Every structure is written in structure tokens, then in C-alpha cells.
Amino acid sequence: xxxxxxxxxxxxxxxxxxxxLAGGLQYRVAALAGLATQFAWGFMKLLMYRAFLEANxxxxxxxxxxxxxxxxxxxxxxxxxxPWFLDHQIxxxxxxxxxxxxxxxxxxLYTSWFVANIGRRLAxxxxxxxxxxxxxxxxxxxWRLGPPVxxxxxxxxxxxxILTLLLVTAFTMFVYIASLRALSPLGARTLLLGFSDFLTGxxxxxxxxxxxxxxxxxxxxxxxxxxxxxxxxSGDIPLAEIxxxxxxxxxxLVVLVALGWLWMRRALRAIVLQGG
Amino acid sequence: xxxxxxLSKEYHVRRRGSGAAAVWRSFFSRSHDVIQALDDVSFRIAxxxxxxYIGPNGAGKSSTIxxxxxxxxxxxxxxxxxxxxxxxxxxxxVRQIGVVFGQRSQLWWDVPVGDSFVLIRxxxxxxxxxxxxxxxxxxxxxxxxxxxxxxxxQLSLGQRMxxxxxxxxxxxxxxxxxxxxxxxxxxxxxxxxRHFIRELNREHGTTVILTTHDxxxxxxxxxxxLLIGRGRILLDGSLSELKQASAGHGNLxxxxxxxxxxYELA
Amino acid sequence: MSEPGQPSRTSSPVHSRASSxxxxxxxxxxxxxxxQLASQLEYRSSFWLMLLGQVLTSFGALLxxxxxxxxxxxxxxxxxxxxxxxxASVLMAFSLAETFFRGFDQFPxxxxxxxxxxxxxxxxxxxxxVLTGTIEFTRxxxxxxxxxxxxxxLPRVAVVWTPGHVAVLALMLLxxxxxxACLFVLYAGICFFTIEGLEFMNIFTDGGREFGxxxxxxxxxxxxxILTCLVPLALVQxxxxxxxxxxxxxxxxxxxxxxxxxxxxxxxxxxxxxLRRYRSxxx
Numbered sequence: 136x137x138x139x140x141x142x143x144x145x146x147x148x149x150x151x152x153x154x155x156l157a158g159g160l161q162y163r164v165a166a167l168a169g170l171a172t173q174f175a176w177g178f179m180k181l182l183m184y185r186a187f188l189e190a191n192x193x194x195x196x197x198x199x200x201x202x203x204x205x206x207x208x209x210x211x212x213x214x215x216x217x218p219w220f221l222d223h224q225i226x227x228x229x230x231x232x233x234x235x236x237x238x239x240x241x242x243x244l245y246t247s248w249f250v251a252n253i254g255r256r257l258a259x260x261x262x263x264x265x266x267x268x269x270x271x272x273x274x275x276x277x278w279r280l281g282p283p284v285x286x287x288x289x290x291x292x293x294x295x296x297i298l299t300l301l302l303v304t305a306f307t308m309f310v311y312i313a314s315l316r317a318l319s320p321l322g323a324r325t326l327l328l329g330f331s332d333f334l335t336g337x338x339x340x341x342x343x344x345x346x347x348x349x350x351x352x353x354x355x356x357x358x359x360x361x362x363x364x365x366x367x368x369s370g371d372i373p374l375a376e377i378x379x380x381x382x383x384x385x386x387x388l389v390v391l392v393a394l395g396w397l398w399m400r401r402a403l404r405a406i407v408l409q410g411g
Numbered sequence: 412x413x414x415x416x417x418l419s420k421e422y423h424v425r426r427r428g429s430g431a432a433a434v435w436r437s438f439f440s441r442s443h444d445v446i447q448a449l450d451d452v453s454f455r456i457a458x459x460x461x462x463x464y465i466g467p468n469g470a471g472k473s474s475t476i477x478x479x480x481x482x483x484x485x486x487x488x489x490x491x492x493x494x495x496x497x498x499x500x501x502x503x504x505v506r507q508i509g510v511v512f513g514q515r516s517q518l519w520w521d522v523p524v525g526d527s528f529v530l531i532r533x534x535x536x537x538x539x540x541x542x543x544x545x546x547x548x549x550x551x552x553x554x555x556x557x558x559x560x561x562x563x564x565q566l567s568l569g570q571r572m573x574x575x576x577x578x579x580x581x582x583x584x585x586x587x588x589x590x591x592x593x594x595x596x597x598x599x600x601x602x603x604x605r606h607f608i609r610e611l612n613r614e615h616g617t618t619v620i621l622t623t624h625d626x627x628x629x630x631x632x633x634x635x636x637l638l639i640g641r642g643r644i645l646l647d648g649s650l651s652e653l654k655q656a657s658a659g660h661g662n663l664x665x666x667x668x669x670x671x672x673x674y675e676l677a
Numbered sequence: 678m679s680e681p682g683q684p685s686r687t688s689s690p691v692h693s694r695a696s697s698x699x700x701x702x703x704x705x706x707x708x709x710x711x712x713q714l715a716s717q718l719e720y721r722s723s724f725w726l727m728l729l730g731q732v733l734t735s736f737g738a739l740l741x742x743x744x745x746x747x748x749x750x751x752x753x754x755x756x757x758x759x760x761x762x763x764x765a766s767v768l769m770a771f772s773l774a775e776t777f778f779r780g781f782d783q784f785p786x787x788x789x790x791x792x793x794x795x796x797x798x799x800x801x802x803x804x805x806x807v808l809t810g811t812i813e814f815t816r817x818x819x820x821x822x823x824x825x826x827x828x829x830x831l832p833r834v835a836v837v838w839t840p841g842h843v844a845v846l847a848l849m850l851l852x853x854x855x856x857x858a859c860l861f862v863l864y865a866g867i868c869f870f871t872i873e874g875l876e877f878m879n880i881f882t883d884g885g886r887e888f889g890x891x892x893x894x895x896x897x898x899x900x901x902x903i904l905t906c907l908v909p910l911a912l913v914q915x916x917x918x919x920x921x922x923x924x925x926x927x928x929x930x931x932x933x934x935x936x937x938x939x940x941x942x943x944x945x946x947x948x949x950x951x952l953r954r955y956r957s958x959x960x
Contacts, residue, residue, distance in 0.1 A: 164873035175880045179888050179896060186895035191749045322726045329733025338741035345744060422958070482797045484957040498956065502800045510798050515791045521716040530712065530809065533705040534801040536698075562716065 147242060166262045173267055177210040181278060196342040199277050201369035205340055207271040207280040208365050214259035215300050216361035218307055218331040221324070222252055225311050234315075238403070245399045248311060252304045284370035291377050295364040298384040303360055305391035306331070312395060315402045336362035342371070356387040413456040413479070413586070413618070418488035420449040420474050420642075448474040449485065450642035458585070459616040461608075463633035465623065467671055471642040472622045476588055479620070480510055493585065506535065509579035513591035516571065517578050518563040524574045525559035528581060535582035542581060549577040552607055569600030576607060586618045587611070593625050605631045626663035640674050702805055709809035717814050724815060731818030735768060739826065742890050753895040758833035759922050760891055765827035766846070767889035767914060770853030772819035778858045779813040782882075784865035785872045787811075788955075803952070807865070836922060845917050845931045852934035853913040857885065859944040860908070866944070869951030885910050892918055909937040 184202050188195045197205070214220050225248060228234050237244060271280035283289035310327050332338055334357035341349055341362045352358040363380055366372045372380055423443045449471045456462055466472055477483035478490060481497035481504045490497060497504045511517075518527040532542045550556065553573040563571060572592060579587065589608070593601045609632065611617050621633060629636060629650070636653050638646040646656055657666040657673065717724055742764050746757040755763075775782065787793045787807070796806040836842060864878045885908075888896065893904050893911040904911035916933035919925040 164871060165876065168874040168876045172876045172880050175877075176884060179880075179884065179900070182896040182900065183888070183891060185897075186752050186891070187745060187749050190752045194748050194750075196748075321723050321730070325726050325730035325733065329730055330737060332734065333737030333740050338737050339745060343744060343748060345747060348744075477794070480798055482794055482956060501797065505798050506800050508798070510795075512791070515795070517795050519713070519716075521719070522712050523716070526712045526716075530705070530709055531799075533701065533708060534799045534806065536701060536800075562719075 147247075169263055170266050173210040173213065173263060174270065177206050177267075177271075180206045180210075197340065197371055198369070200281055201366070201371045202340070203274075203278055204280050204369040205365045205371075207268065208368060209337075209361065211264035211267040211271070212260060212296070212361075214263065215256050215296070216303060216335075216365075217337060218303055218335065218360075219328050220256060220259065221307060221310065222248075222255055225251075226314060229311075229314050234406075244403065245308065245396050249304055249308065252307065253300060256300065256304070281369070283368050287374065287377070288367055288370050291381065292364050292367045295367050295381055295384060298381065298388060299360055299364050302356065302384060302388045302391065305388060305395055306356065306360070308395040308399070309391075312399050312402055315399070315406065331357065334358075335360040336365070340366070342366075356391060359384045359387045412458055412491075412493060413454075413620075414489075414491045415455070415479070416453045416489045418449050418452040418475070418478060418485045418490060419447075420471075420478065420483070420485050422446045422448055447642045449478075449488075452488070452639070452642070452644055454637055454644060454647055456618060456620065458618055459612065460635065461612055461619040461621065461633045463621050463623065463629040463636045464639065465629065465636060465667065466639035466645075470639045472639060473590070474642075475639070476510075476590060476620075476622065480508055480588060481505055506582060507584055508586045508588060509582070509584035510588045511572075511575050511579045511590065511592055513572070513589075513594040516563060516575065518571070518574060520564050521562055523560050523562050524555070524566070524578075527563065527574075528559070528578060531578055531581055537582050541583065545581055545583060546577075549580060552610060553577055553603075569596050569603070572596060572600065572604060573607075576604070580611070583615075584617070586620070589619065589621045589623075591623050591625075592621070593623065593628055601625075601627075608632055626667060630663055638670065640671070645674050646670070702802070705801070706805065706809060710812055713812045714814055727815035728818040731772075731815055732822050735819045735822055738768075738887060738890065739764065739822070752891060754924075755892055755895075755922075756835070758830045758835075759918070761826055762830040762834055762921075763892055763914060763918055764890040765823045765830055766850055767853060767886060768823035769820055769827065770850055770913070771857050771886040771889075772816050772823060773854045774857035774861060776813055776816040776820070777808065778861040779816065780807040780811040781861035781865040783811060784868045785875070788868060788872075797956075804862070804948075834922060841931075842921055845921055848932075848934050849913055849917040849921075852937045853910075856909055856913050856937050856940055857882065859940045860885065863944045863947055866947035866949075866951040869955040881908050881910070889914055909940050912937045 181203060184206070185199075188199065209216065228237065237247075240247075268280060273279065283292055306327075310324055313322075313327070314324075334352060334355070336358075341352060341358060344352070349358075359380075363372070363384060367377065367380075422445070424446055452471070452475065464472055464475070474483065478485050479492065479497060481501040484498045492504065493507060495504050517531075518524060519530065522530075528546065537545075550559070553576060555573065555577060558566065558570055558574055561570075563574070566574065576592070587608075592608075593604055596604065605628065608619060608621075612619055619632070621628060623629065633650075635649060636646065637644060638653070646653060648656075653670070654666055657670045742760060746752070746760055750757065752760065780787065784793075784807075787810070792810065793807075796803055796810070799806060831838075860878070860882050864875065864882065867875060867878065889910060893901050893915040901911055901915065904915075913934045916925075916930040920927065920931040
């Protein structure tokens with residue numbers, strides 16, 4: 136990310152962030168319905184894992200407390216963690232030519248899209264996560280979202296969550312940039328997002344997959360996304376592995392942002408050259 | 412014959428201020444504004460008349476059209492169109508009317524226009540002979556020709572409007588509602604649309620109710636003007652009466668703007 | 678005024694009127710399907726991309742089920758083949774319902790952009806118009822995938838297939854599609870009242886697809902009761918599956934999908950009340 140050279144640009148980004156946050160906060164019933172939905176959804180998932188635990192306890196790779204924490208954190212932080220939470224205004228802007236106007240503004244497009252996306256994700260999460268967690272901590276033992284197993288787990292969770300948010304956003308930037316390059320936005324979305332749900336642990340946690348697949352995923356940025364913070368919380372990632380895990384997240388973040396930023400610069404240059 | 416007596420309609424709209432505090436407050440409590448969209452509206456329109464229904468945005472034009480076309484129930488008042496109450500006998504009523512929205516298409520977006528017409532024919536269950544007779548006539552008057560084989564999304568605005576007019580008339584309605592039919596059209600297309608509407612009215616005696624902001628539409632088409640503002644009919648008369656009421660000179664746009672000012676609508 | 682409602686000019690005798698009307702509606706629907714299929718195939722590349730996207734997203738769900746069953750071998754007494762048969766039949770039913778009832782799924786957009794108002798301006802039945810308005814053939818991607826899994830699972834389920842089994846399986850698929858279709862219409866009916874609270878319906882539509890991958894009994898008694906009596910998703914999944922896989926010989930379980938027919942009642946009620954509200958508030 137290049138820092139734009141105008142002073143006051145930080146205020147601009149803050150403003151973008153604030154507008155998106157307010158936009159997300161205004162729907163009360165939607166927030167309640169969303170809460171109820173996520174709660175029901177999480178409960179069904181837990182019931183499912185329960186059934187598997189009973190079927191074959193030896194094959195279950197996590198503790199019951201860890202899977203409960205995993206499910207509730209995932210439900211609460213859905214909009215923070217999942218790649219498919221995209222900003223359709225950006226696609227609409229690309230299609231309608233609004234992009235030309237954005238290019239005239241004195242800020243870096245990559246940074247402004249990045250910030251706007253984070254704003255959207257945070258706004259959508261705040262209202263959902265807190266009430267959901269408030270209920271989830273009160274459930275009976277074995278079902279509830281317990282506290283982090285240790286201070287280290289809690290701290291590394293928080294740190295890793297921030298990394299994940301940035302990493303997922305950096306990943307989705309590729310979808311936007313691909314749509315810039317007159318490639319079909321649909322195609323970009325389809326190919327980039329089609330598998331990401333499963334590969335990041337959105338459908339089943341990565342420890343439930345086969346050992347071979349787990350090793351393979353370890354070589355990609357996908358394993359460094361949502362699975363990491365959700366398992367850090369409950370101590371499912373052992374203490375000794377925490378530094379490496381976080382370092383891997385940071386590594387992928389730097390790689391994805393650098394690639395995205397460079398690609399965007401090339402894409403924009405192509406657009407300007409075409410006079411589009 | 413359209414006979415409208417004492418139509419009223421209220422809407423409840425949610426209110427929200429701007430700024431973080433207002434957003435936060437509205438999250439916990441909601442207040443409603445009542446908007447009087449129509450307030451005791453009455454008029455009569457005879458068969459074969461062409462009437463311009465004008466007024467500033469939000470004056471109640473589209474509420475009236477929605478009620479007259481049977482989509483919306485009014486709060487009170489009566490309306491009889493060819494002996495039917497539109498909102499009570501919607502399905503029989505809509506067979507007798509055609510509606511064109513300048514800003515919305517009734518054609519299937521990705522489908523060739525001719526195919527859309529076939530679907531419309533089946534939606535109205537128009538007998539084959541009638542359908543082909545009308546389609547031939549409309550194709551000639553509106554110069555549809557090649558357009559019938561083109562998907563709607565590929566049409567220019569002017570071409571699309573010609574197809575929209577045909578689509579609204581395939582079932583041979585006796586009343587035609589036109590909502591801003593010339594919006595965004597170039598000069599040639601506007602003239603073609605106006606010419607067609609005049610011909611339609613002359614040949615078939617179709618009643619035409621036209622809402623528009625384009626005063627040239629009014630001048631070219633309608634002998635009579637209904638001016639609505641804040642849900643009330645403010646003026647019902649001919650173009651010259653309108654000129655008198657606004658007491659001044661200048662072109663039609665200036666007259667209307669002055670009228671809006673006089674009634675404190677603008 | 679002098680001309681009372683134009684008499685129908687068709688000379689069909691009165692007694693055949695009802696059936697000819699039914700026929701013409703069927704013809705209208707068939708026409709709409711043919712025309713929209715032709716035009717969707719015209720955007721060839723985006724058609725196949727969307728089809729692929731559908732396959733990819735639900736392929737993730739399949740992988741989830743696959744790896745869980747690989748690891749645990751059975752759940753609540755159901756084998757991997759049983760579960761995949763269940764997964765495939767639910768996926769196929771969902772994708773059929775989604776293809777043809779897509780218009781209801783997109784109902785908020787239909788209301789917002791005035792397309793529904795246009796439907797009110799036409800004399801044909803509204804449900805039929807929503808159906809003909811948007812048919813999304815790219816949703817077939819899931820159907821194909823479901824079918825492949827179905828073909829994989831069928832010979833692996835420990836069942837001797839008789840005509841009775843085939844009939845129950847067909848009934849289960851058909852009625853499962855029906856329940857999903859009802860859920861879509863219900864969703865649209867609720868749109869007339871609020872579009873803000875709608876998300877909760879996802880637990881039955883998308884959730885019905887996701888969680889329907891496993892026989893509903895694994896979620897416990899309470900869930901099974903809700904999905905039997907309230908939203909009859911289990912009637913078209915768990916009970917016939919019990920009979921199909923030989924876990925039950927009760928004819929009641931085999932014919933349970935028929936019970937889901939009653940779901941049309943609340944669906945129609947909500948739709949009607951919603952429509953009435955829409956036409957009196959205009960929003």
C-alpha cells in the first residue's frame with residue numbers, strides 16, 4: 136500500500152469507514168433476524184458434531200469445548216471471516232463507469248477499497264457478534280462459548296483475528312481487481328470464491344479433513360485464514376506452534392497485499408491507456 | 412368512462428435523521444411520518460379523451476395511476492372505470508387497460524422482443540387472429556420490423572419505447588396509461604411516439620392518460636390538463652385555462668413553474 | 678361504458694373452458710421455459726461460469742460430508758452411502774425448486790424494481806407470472822452434481838431395489854422439491870410484510886439444503902419434531918429414508934412425504950395476506 140501524499144487522507148479513510156458503519160447499523164429487525172438465524176445455524180452445526188462425537192469418539196479431532204467455541208466464534212464473526220462477503224457497490228461502480236470518478240480522487244484506490252471493505256465487515260459483525268456471544272457464553276457446559284483457555288490463547292486469538300481480517304480482505308481484493316480487467320466479474324468471483332469456503336475451514340474445521348489434504352492446505356494461504364483464530368481461542372493450536380502460525384499469517388498477508396497492489400496498478404494503467 | 416370521486420390515500424413512512432446519534436436512536440425506537448398522497452381527488456374522463464396529468468414529483472401522480480390501474484387500494488373514495496371498480500375486479504379490469512412506464516420495461520430483458528410479445532399474448536390469452544392483426548398494425552405504425560428479433564437489452568431507448576408501446580397494446584386495451592413515455596428520448600423518437608399516440612387515439616378512440624414533466628408532450632397531445640399537487644387536484648381545464656391561471660407569458664415550462672410556485676408546490 | 682366487458686371471442690364450448698384454461702397456462706409456462714433457456718444459452722460463457730460456480734459451491738458441501746464420513750464411517754447408524762443418498766436427493770430437490778421458483782427467491786428485487794407491479798397489471802395468475810418471470814437454468818449445476826452423487830450412492834446402499842423402492846424414492850424427491858418450492862413462496866409472502874427479518878427463512882431454505890445432507894434424526898428429537906410438524910422437511914427426508922434403507926417396514930414411513938402436501942395451507946395463507954397488505958399500503 137503506498138501512502139497517498141496528500142495530508143488529511145487518513146480523515147478521508149475514516150470517513151469512508153464511518154459511512155459504511157452507519158449504513159450497516161440502521162436495520163434493526165434485520166440484525167435481530169440475522170442473530171436468530173446464526174444462533175439456529177450454530178446450534179444445528181453443534182448438534183451435528185455431537186452426533187459424530189457419539190458415533191466415534193476416538194476419531195473426533197477436537198475437544199467438545201473446542202468445537203463449541205469454534206462454531207460460535209465462526210457464527211459470530213461470519214462477516215469478518217468469510218471471503219464471500221463482498222462489496223457489490225464496487226462491482227456496480229466498475230460496471231457503470233463510476234470508477235473513472237474514483238480515479239480522479241486524490242487517494243489510492245487499493246487502499247480505499249481495502250478500507251471500505253474492512254469497514255463493511257466490521258459494521259456487519261459488531262451488531263451480530265456481541266449479542267450472539269452474550270447468549271453463547273450462557274449455554275450449558277459442552278455447548279457454550281467458554282473463555283479462551285489462557286491469556287496467551289486470548290491474546291494470540293485477538294492478534295490473529297486482525298491478521299485474518301486483513302488477509303481475507305486482501306484475498307477478496309483479487310476478485311475486484313479481476314473484474315477491473317474486463318474479465319467477467321462473474322468468472323472471477325466463481326473461480327476465486329467457489330472453493331474458498333471449504334478450503335478455509337468454513338464448512339468443516341481443517342482438523343476434520345484427511346491428513347493429506349491438511350498438509351496440502353498448509354502450503355496455501357487458505358489454511359492461514361479463519362481456521363487459525365478459531366482454534367487459537369480454545370487452545371486447539373498448541374502453545375509451541377503459535378509463533379509459527381502467526382508468522383505464516385503475516386507472511387501471506389504481505390504476499391497477497393503486495394501482489395494485489397501491483398496487479399491493481401497494472402490493471403488501472405491498462406484502463407487509463409485504453410481511455411476507458 | 413372514468414369516474415373518480417373523493418379518492419384519498421395515506422402512506423406511513425419511517426423517519427430517520429442523519430448522523431451517528433440518529434442512527435443509533437432509530438435502532439431502538441422508530442417514529443412514523445404520515446404522508447397524504449391523495450386527498451379527496453375527483454375527476455371524470457370521457458371515452459376517447461386524452462388527458463395530461465401533471466404535477467411536481469411526489470404530488471400523487473403515481474398513486475393515482477396505481478389506484479386507477481387496480482394495483483393499489485385507496486383508503487376511501489370511489490372509482491368506476493367502464494362500470495368496474497379497478498381494485499376489486501383487478502383481473503377483469505387490467506384486460507381493458509395498457510400501461511407504459513418510461514423508466515421501467517415490461518419486456519423480458521434478455522429475450523427477443525417478438526418472444527416477449529408471444530409471452531404477453533399468452534398472459535392475456537389474446538386469440539391468435541386478434542394478436543396477429545394487431546401486431547401487424549403496430550409493427551407498421553411503430554416501424555418495428557427488425558426490432559422484433561432483437562433482445563430488449565440491445566435496443567436504444569427510442570427503439571425500446573416503440574416496443575413498449577406495442578407490448579402495452581397487444582391485447583387491445585380501451586384505456587392507455589402513459590407514465591413519462593418520452594423521458595430520455597431524442598427529438599426524432601419523441602416526435603414518433605407523439606405521432607403514434609395521436610394516431611392511436613384517432614383510429615381506435617383509445618382513452619389516453621399521460622403523466623409527464625415534458626410540457627411539449629402536453630402541448631402536442633392533450634386538450635385537457637389535470638394539475639395535482641400535495642395530493643389535491645388544483646386545476647382541471649384546457650391549456651388556455653392553465654395559461655390564464657398562471658397569468659403570464661413565456662413557454663409552457665415557465666407557466667407551469669409559476670403555477671407550482673403559486674400553489675406553493677415548488 | 679356501452680361495451681360491457683368484452684366477451685371472449687374464442688368459440689370453445691363452455692364445458693371445456695376450465696381444462697382449456699389449465700392447458701393454456703401450461704403452454705404459457707412451457708413457452709416461457711423454452712424462450713428463457715434459449716436466451717440464457719446465448720450468453721454462453723457466463724452461463725457455463727455460473728453453472729460451474731453452482732457446482733463449486735455445493736462441491737464444498739459435498740467434500741464436507743465426504744470427509745466427515747471418511748473419518749467417522751457412520752453417524753446415528755447411517756452409513757456413508759446412506760448419508761450420500763440423503764445428501765444427493767436433498768440437493769437435487771433443492772436445485773429443481775431453485776431453478777423453477779427462482780423468482781420467489783429474488784422476490785425483494787422483484788418488489789423493489791417494479792416488476793411485481795407490472796405482474797399485477799396483467800390478468801394471468803400472479804404465481805404463474807412470478808414463475809415465468811425468472812427461470813434460472815444455471816441452478817441446474819447442482820442438479821447435475823446431485824445426480825452424480827445419487828448414482829454413486831444408489832448401488833452402495835444395502836437395499837434390494839424393488840418397484841416399490843423406486844416409487845418411494847421418486848415420491849420423496851418430488852415432495853422434497855414441493856416443500857422447498859413452498860418455502861420459497863413463503864419467503865416471498867413474508868417479503869410483503871418485511872424484508873428486514875427475512876434472513877431467518879434461510880435456516881429452512883439454505884439450511885434445509887446444508888443440514889438436510891444428513892438424516893434429520895442426527896440432530897436430536899427436538900429438531901426432528903420441528904421438522905416433522907412445523908416445516909415438514911423431515912417428512913420428505915428422514916422417514917422415507919428409514920423405509921428405503923430397510924430400517925423400518927412401516928408403510929406410514931414410506932408414505933410420509935404425502936403429509937407434506939399440507940404445507941401448502943400456511944404457504945397460501947401467508948401469500949394471500951401479504952398480497953392484500955401490499956395492495957393496501959403500496960409498499
